[in-house]
Amino acid sequence: MAVGDRLSVHPDAGGGRGERRFGAVLIPPIERTQQTGSTNADLLARLARGEHVGEGHWLIADRQTAGRGRLGRPWGDGQGNFMGSTVVQLAAGDPSPATLALVVGVALAKVVKAFAPSVPLQLKWPNDLLVDGAKCSGILLERSGDAVVIGIGVNLVSAPDLPDRPTFTFASRGVAIDRDRFAKALAVALVEALRTWRREGVTRIVDAWLPLGHPVGTPLHVSEQGVDGTFDGLAPDGALRLRREGGEVMLIHAGDIELRRPLQEGN
Incomplete structure (x- = not known):
């Protein structure tokens, strides 16, 4: 089965309180906050205090005041965008944690394609999602002991102005994506991609990433x-x-x- 093949984005999936299914897959727990500095920093702080943060637990924010990307780049808060973080608990026998960027990229691209099938997407190694060469999403991995905190930002409605690269929003193409439905779909897709990563190895993830990435010869x-x-x-x-x-x-x-x-x- 291909990574993410069971993803369903039916509007009735994962409905009201107590309904924890998205399609045929249980939705991981999603915690929401109105405003925070950084969802990654919040989960890292919990781990540093010795709190248990289960794998698959998500923290998503309506607004972020101190979001950041790779190499410390600032990332605007963009209310209405997806801004969230989750945790992977590393275990003996897991593939290299460095390859989690590819795992997340595969899951993210498949979810975005499901919500915006007419928008041409491309993964950029190791951790960006592009549309026509413009950045629409980024992934940030930060390790804390045997846990990896994964932060994801997706420009659903707005994008920061970056000095060194163009940015893209789905709203600019007339594509409206509900943040909460998107969060549920992404949570499920990442569970499935992680299962593939652990059971079938990095090579299987590489095979799934390549058709989504920049072509050979770029x-x-x-x-x-x-x-x-x-x-x-x-x-x-x-x-x-x-x-x-x-x-x-x-x-x-x-x-x-x-x-x-x-x-x-x-x-």
Whole structure:
């Protein structure tokens, strides 16, 4: 069964209080708060205090005043957007925690496609979701002991102005996505993707990620290493394969990459 095949977004799924099913799958617990600094920071603080935060527990906020992305980049609060965090409790025998970004990306892309089938989506390694090259969602993983806190932001209705990259909102395409229905679908999809990750391994997740990602041959720049090349797929462990000009392949296990447009003939 493909990752996320059981996802259902029927409007009656997961209805009122006490109805905990979304399609045929139990919905993980979703805690809501009107305003907070950062849902990731809140869950990390609970873990640091020794509180038990069960795997699959979600904290989502109507507003975030101190949201952030990778490398400490600020991320606007955007009321009406999806802003939430959840926890994965690592166990012996789990694949590398670093590959969780791919797991989340696969689950997120499949949910967004279900709600916005006409919008062309593309995953950018390791943790962004793009529409026509503009960022519409980001993923932030932060570890605390044997737990990984996963933060996800999706620009459903508004987007921050970023100095270094364009951004996209689904509302700009006339696509209205209800935040709470989206949250339920994402919670279920992530449970299923994590089950695949644990039972079938990273290779299965890589196979699901590749058709959703940037095509082989896409020009890339890796900021941390300051190197250029083209996308040559993913290694079985989820690392990015960067093909250099001379033909050699460099494995990138972590980093911030930029997608670059191919040079046009005559330019």
